[in-house]
Amino acid sequence: MVGGSYVLELDRWKINNNGTDAVNTSLGINNALDWASHEGFLEVIFPKGKYLIDENNPIKPQSNMTLNLGGSTLRIRDNSLQGYSVISFHNNQQYSRITNGKIEGDRYTHDYSIGGTHEGGYGIQIGSFTPPANGGNNTKYISIDNLEIFNCTGDAISLNSTFGQIFPTPVSLANSWETGGISTTNGTLTNNPNKIRSKLKIDMNQPAIIKYGYFGLYGNGFGNLGSDIISDFYDIIFYKSDNSFLLTRAQVQFFEEVEVPIGANYARIVLHQSNLPGSNNCLINVRVPSFSQYVFIEKCNLHHCRRQGITIAGAKNIYLRNNHVHHINGTPPQAAIDIEDGYDLNQFIYISQNNFHDNRSYNVIVVNGKKIFIENNRFSNTLSGGVSLAVNAGADKVTVYNNDFHIAKVILAGNILFSNNNLYATQVSILGEYNNRPINVTDNLFHNCKLIIDNPFSYLVQINGCRFYNDSDKLNAFSNLQWTLELKNKPQSILNCSFQGLDVYYLTYTTNTTFNGGWIFENTTFQNVKNPALLAGFYRSCTFKDIDLLTVFSKDFDILELSSCNIISKDLNNSLITVNNIKSLIIKNCYIEKPNNTLIKIQNITDELQLINNNFKVINNTLTRPIVLLEPSFSGNLINIESNTFTTKNSNQVGIQNSTINDPLIVIRNNILQKSTISTNGKEIIQNNIVDGKLLP
Template sequence: MSSLNNGSITITAVSNDQYGNQSTSSTVVTKDTTVVSPPAGVYELTSQERTRWGIYNDNSHPIETTNGFNQALQWATSNGYTTFHVLGGTYLIAKGVEDKDHNAQINMVSNMTFLMDSDTVLQKETNKWEQYAIISLSKDIVNVTIKGGTLKGDRYTHDYTYVGPYTSGTHEWGFGIITEGASNVIIDGVNFTDFTGDGVQAGGTTVTGESIDSTNLELGGLDANGNPISQSGKIRTKPYTLSDPAYQNPHFRNIMMWNPEGVSGKYDLYYYRSDGSLIKTDKDQDFNSSFGYSKIPDDAVKWRAVFNATSTANVGVQMMSVAVTENLLIQNCNIGNNRRQGISLVGTDGVKILNNKIHDISGVAPGSGVDLEPGFYPGINTEISGNEFLNNKIHMVLSYGGHAIANNNYFGPDAAFASTSWGGVSASNNTFDNSSFVSSDGSSNITFTNNKLTKSGAVFDGGENIIVDGLVGVDSDISFTQTVENGISASNISLTSSGQDSELHGFAIWGDKPITLSTIYLEGNNGLSGNGLASNVYSNVTFNNTTESRLASGNYNNLIVTNGKINFYPGKVTINQGQFKNSTVILDNDNGYPNVTISSSTFDFDKSVSGNIILVNNATSFSFLNNTINDSVTTSADHPIIQIGRDAWKNSPTQVKGAVIKGNKITSKIKRVGIDTTNGGIGAPPYDIEDNTLINNTLALTSKDINKNNTVT
């Protein structure tokens, strides 16, 4: 079309087949050869500019290409450009000559958008190093966006035989992007694949510090105004001046304490103005932890610390100021097929991981889609929302960091979302599909709300301040282990069955401290099991069309059972104000003897019951008090309504050590035995049968039973 003018052009195509038939089709296209200049501030890495810098986009000349990128970025920023546009092609990034070779990576500059076309690939050259990166952001870098394109590692061609002088030969530190203390960073719409380590590692580095030992310590503490006082069991530092030039950068104004020796527990930090007045105190700081990351006030010029120790001798603490990756946004990325992690957060403050696909992460431990595991650095203020996790060894690990938010994520099959953090996790509106949430090692401060489980599980193993609310599960399991008084509270939970799974699911209740559950709905193949405790409280629990379900120990208030059969685990169970419809109760446990009390409850039937309504085969004690049974349907008198012991056990040693059936009203459609104790067995005690009203029923008791004030009609 080179000879045609710009504007609308009609293209007509004529087609003839072998029989002489002809068809015609037309379309209109627009020709526009106007040269569009890049917007102001955008530097285009065109063919001419690639030649200028020695950059190749044909997957060749890695050393020249890597050097060219770094030279071009420095030139672009010094000339006022704010966007560095990398056009399509494959750019080979040098393998380097050593681990963490600064010259074998693209070293980002501040205040720059690194924009890649959709067909732009940054390929790491095959290498043997344990530690490498394609793009690196150091602690001084601020205001960076990395957008589009693909970053690709050398996972399948890598030489894994080399062992570095400071590493162990695992080759788990090959990264797409590494940030070591950078701030205000956006990673948007980037594909990460085939790295020996992580797609993204966001961490920190040290900036400055002080060694604290006996030469700069003295006995005593500090009062509420920061003044020295005599205080047993405390030692304090002499005043330290914030004179290091690094503190002129607000990003570096922080204090952490590492590697304590000769001190115990936590410590306190005090900050002072130039006139000596106290600005603030950060109490109960932790060593080597997210909970020891103290921000230095703007007007502070000095600081002091107070430690727990009885002597200044043999004391050693390292005070460090650090740069952590701060205000990092990772969104709309495809991060997959890496050996170690999708994203590692090992020193961060203010991270958002939004709307990414994170998948196929495995090969070397941990193998997690996202791993918040800061170690000596803080890991605080983290949000992980709207992501899709698929085919990872572990979907997510939240460990040791501060409070994290995980909302509206999809967790695909065969992996877990694991929390071992006492710093806190809020997880809501997530979907677990053949996957699980696991809170272990005493993880605490967890809010788990409005999540959906399908063929999945949720485990809460110990900890405190754990709230589970609004959970919906299908063919799924939930386990609670209560190890702290009032540590776990659970409510508004629904577990149902798809009809495609024959295995029994539901709740398992463990631990040595009481737990409270309320408004629980169980349907199909779901039960409530575990050792439980007699002091546990279960309020408003509903069993609807369930298979035979066993109850764990505890107090059941307003229990509702429809079209089901209830049995019991060993231990003490109390049911008060229950509602049983077309449902029966059996005490039959080969592993122990339950102690069961049912009171002020109703049993109503609008369909026939085959067998007993209440059958007590073994129990340390059974009490049935002030209940109402109304069976207006059953037409067979083959079985008593309430029966102690099986028919065949009449001449066997008793398995029911005690029973009280008192104050009940029992009505049936036909004349039948209402209460039968004749099969209690050899050595059965006198059973207490008192104050019952039996309508259209009879009593079948032994001579030794207590039979008082019963009305039989």
Template sequence: MTTKAIGILMFFIISIQSLHVGAVSSEEASTQTVAPSTYTLELSRWNVSSDGTHPIETTNGINNALKWAHDQGYRIFKVPTGKYLISKGNSPADPQAQINMVSDMTFLLDDLTIIQKETNGFEGYRTIYVGYGVNNVTLKGGTYHGDKQSHNFSGKDQSYSTGTHEFGSGISSEGAYNLTIDGVKTVNFTGDGISISGSSVVIAGFYGKSYVYGDIDHNGNFINSTSKIRSKVALDFTSPKYKGRKYFAFEQPQGVNSNKYDVYFYSNGKYLSSVKQVRYGADLVQIPVGADTFYPVFSSNDLNNFFVILFSNDVSRNIVIKNSESAFNRRLGISLVGVDGIEISNSKFHDIKGTAPQYGIDAEAEGFFPNSNLIIKNNHFYNNTGGDIVFADGNTSSITDNLFESSIGLYIWKGFPNTTITYNTFNNGGLTMGGTGVADQNKFNNSQVNLSASSNTLTNASLVNSTLNLNNTDPFGSKVENITITNTNKTSLTSLNVGKNPVHLSNITIKGLTKLSALGGKGTDQNIYDNLIVQDYNAINGTGFPAGTYNNCKFSSTTTESAGLVINQSGKYTFNNCAFNALGKIFTINNMSGEADINFNNSNFTISKDVGYAAAIYIQGAKQLSFLNSTFTANNLTLKSTPFIKVGSIAGSTKPVQVKSFTIKNSTIKTNKDLDGIHSIDAGTGAPAYTISNNNFVVAKLKLKANDIKIDNEELTQ
């Protein structure tokens, strides 16, 4: 090999070695710049005790370690097994007496680890806190334990009124984004196990002297108005109070004529965009990119009494709570006081007791923060003194596949519309829908179901020993279809109650006895009941009817029934293509609570034994009653002393008439004994002529008063 060749070879070898060395060095350098993802808390380094002692040192140590771990780039903060006592602090909600979470961090505990709040006497406190601007946090595992059992409710640690001590919380979020709580227990707090709320900063208050009459058009130009006012000068975002914040809202208005206002944004004096019809207490206004000033416009014609406060409000966003348990807290399992987007799943909420409202979950921002987009699924609620879930205000939720077992299951107030409730089971409590929504495929046992919103939908529901109450505030506001109500005992007073506003019900089946009546309520003439089936109706007090039109209904009594069906209140009643089957008593009709106007069309009436007291259909009082194209059957009679249809009271011939009009046409009365098919001679003094025409009487006979109109009736022997 020549000298040149050897030189080239050596250069190539050196070059390869250099490349190899360079690659290794680069990889090592890269490895050295990436911190490990998990930091395990070093107890001695941070002066933290894991035996439930030294609360001040432990609290400070954990907080200092969290800050350090965040600054070093760690993403998981692992706490060794133990019990960690969190300081009570020097004042209510002392920020130094809580674990203050940092962004982009998982706070990891094992199942045996306890975060214990030190015994105190404060009205409120927080155990772990995720504040505004602290985002992308996960709290995983462990138990957060309050001081309820040892708390000093006399208020020893505070100089002002002791109050109800209902604000001691385990986990508290105020405007955090992307918070996950996974596999965590929060127990024995004087207030809430978990509090998810908004964050608020007061910017300024404005009186009428800062405003002028005027509006702004869709191009951002000022225009005259006598019913609107706008700020005299543009408001800007230069206040340090806006730092890091994205939303604002006007609240607590005075001297306004509407619960909504408009906002117009500008950039360097040029119109940028607007937001219209913003609701006080329900909406937040997002600051557009590039906007530096804005003008608000309010509906008001009273500058002297106008006042409003501008806040930089925000809510907690994108929250997940799963596989967790909140129990034995005094006030709530979870309070939602300002949240947009939360999913609560696969968790337990139970034994909440001590101070109102005592629910598993409560969404209630009191008209200051909005609550929206709530998902509650696959949870178990039980033993909660107030109830399981209450939504007082907010908008839009989905509640599915939950088991509710407290005295009140789910209560939705008018202030929370747009709720979807599906595939839940309610034991012993029930559902109240005061806000608009849809409930489908739910099961109720020993429960109350109350529909009282302007519009509700209840479909495909199964109720056992339960009651359905319809009190919708708007006509035909309740859509109720495909409902089965089964009574296995007499614990329910009634199965179905209808209120004062019209309803349209379809495919309702009621089975079994109730304590009072299977049906209840006065109803209205406009009510429509399609395919209503009532089986084994009440045998003691009779089953009453709300007013309305019944299409294709079926009623059948128990094997011991004696009282029958009852119509005894005013209203118009129409029965089309209905069937009534009883032992010996089908109907008692009287005017105890008003005169009824009743029409039976194309209907069938059948008794299976001897006629009961007075008559199978006993008509003591009515404004008007007619049977058209109907059939009356009694094929198992052993006695013939009592009529099938009696118009007038027993021995009522000398009493004033109570049945003002009676007609039976194109019908058939068929019996196996020659009893009186129609008996009208006791109708009373002043009774008008009743019309009995074009009927067939098979075996049954006619016994009519002298002035009755008998036309083309045929009496057959069989």
């Protein structure tokens, strides 16, 4: 027969569906699946019941077949093994589906007495680090859907790969480099100081290459290529057995598979870099890894497993959609989804429309991998303060888009686009270890949240188009989040953002020991924020509305520049901006307004003060204090106050008061003062200032 469905004949195959006789049940199911495959059936349907599975003989699905559990439960027999699987794919299966049932581990009745972690107990295992000799991990087009998988001692579902190292060995390869290239058109050696080539030949007749038809250059067991490998690309030049040129695979990326052309006898490698690596700093492995591709895990309920919901340890083109993963706890890492072993072998992984909650340590953790898409998911609280989403520094080209984070923690350290997410009562920490992996955070809503930026490389992080909004819940229910921005380490860019609402203490927090100047704020609005603060750096076209004070965070070698900004304070009693221990302050083309008191108080500036083309306005004036006050502690070289307008309502107000006692160059010119005066010490250069409509002598 070709096609059609086969209903499992229990008596024929000596199968029990009453939860007994694991040995014969497993044996009978596998015999039945093998027979049905040979007969051409496309589906095997289980009569509803409970099937006890032998821990030493997992169910082995067939290619081109659907395994329909018919609402049944497959339950592993109680055991003491460190690892087992209820269902396993270890034979390079293709176009195989598991659906419509339950898979249950023995977590709560397992015998842990022999010691060890017992973290290898899986509901479904796709691939293995040590597949059988007559099997393999190159499974393709596997579908797992509409299943409940629970109570496993390890993972609900685990995708594993083999390392597959072949010759030459890493040590031999590391010592084989020389300066020069190889022609990609005829295979001859070339003099090229911008490339290096290996003197070794890679034999295309090795058994693993013959079996799978591909190979590639990969990192070591931790995904590391070596500190002296600075190129992302290489060329492979293939030769025939008579040493004649065959063809070239050019600009191949590490961790990609290279298809071996027909007739190839050996190949040579060229790296796109000029420096020769030291023998200890080149960790490239020539490998034929075996791994899963095109696996679809959909509409599954994965819960109460000890280690993970889903582990991806070397796989490509994986789709995890519409799953509910929760209450994973017991032994580390304790994540709903963990993308880890295999490193950059993990590629094109799509995580969408899932619901993650109540997992012990992580909801999703990406330790390493590239081209990973995390979209339209619901992330909520983890147990014991764990992390909802962690994208570690080794991850590359990760997109996190349109997710909902509710009372969560997020760590972003790799190369990420974090966009259009809705975050509530969530702490986001932006870290990083590599200077070539930018982090972009765009168009997100941070509601009662805290954002920590702590990256060691300048301007690698960009926050663009985000809204930060705080309400009374931030002050009362989520006081542990304390402030909206915590800025550390090297300066970054915050563009086109808005900050609104009061915080527990203040908006921005820094410490001198972890903070560096040079931050860029552009076209950003701060509204109804008591003390948003000014960080040493550059503010361009920013708005501060309905604020109280602007505390300055800086060191004595920093510069603070405000240009084309609008600043409106509602505070009645305090100085708006007090500047101390900074190299330079530049304020130009700004509008600054306050009901009372001093707008700019200058204490110690070690180089220059520039106030140019600003509009300073005091609208109440019950306190007759200077609008701009230059205190005796000023130790800089230059004060330039030029083309500003000072407006008050109190004719006794001092617009500019110079109380400096050192001898900087002080230029006060082309200013207009209404109902205010200039107080000098006689050492200034004063030109063309107009006071109450009259040119000041």
